[in-house]
Amino acid sequence: MSLENIPKDPVMLMSFMNMKLRDKYSSLEVLADDLDISESELKELVERLKSAGFDYNSSRNQFI
Template structure:
């Protein structure tokens, strides 16, 4: 399945996946064959960063 292209929808989708299925962004990216640098760069454009302690994207 392709991930959403819109950054806001992508953030919501990824946070749901991280909460429900994955222990880390690294695990999610490996499983879904995604580039973590590309994902974080796209979400940085809307002011979100990955917080490893919370295992979710949060406002910067």
């Protein structure tokens, strides 16, 4: 999956990521590996979410 197919809107991106994490992946790293998202692309996604006020909580495995 390329970043082109991932929502650009921060709220939609947060919802997309949380759905994937909830339904299929045990961590951000597993999600990135399975979706062929590079480490730098993952950092970009996390920063995009952080700038919109969403932080990743590893113990809950979701963005809040």
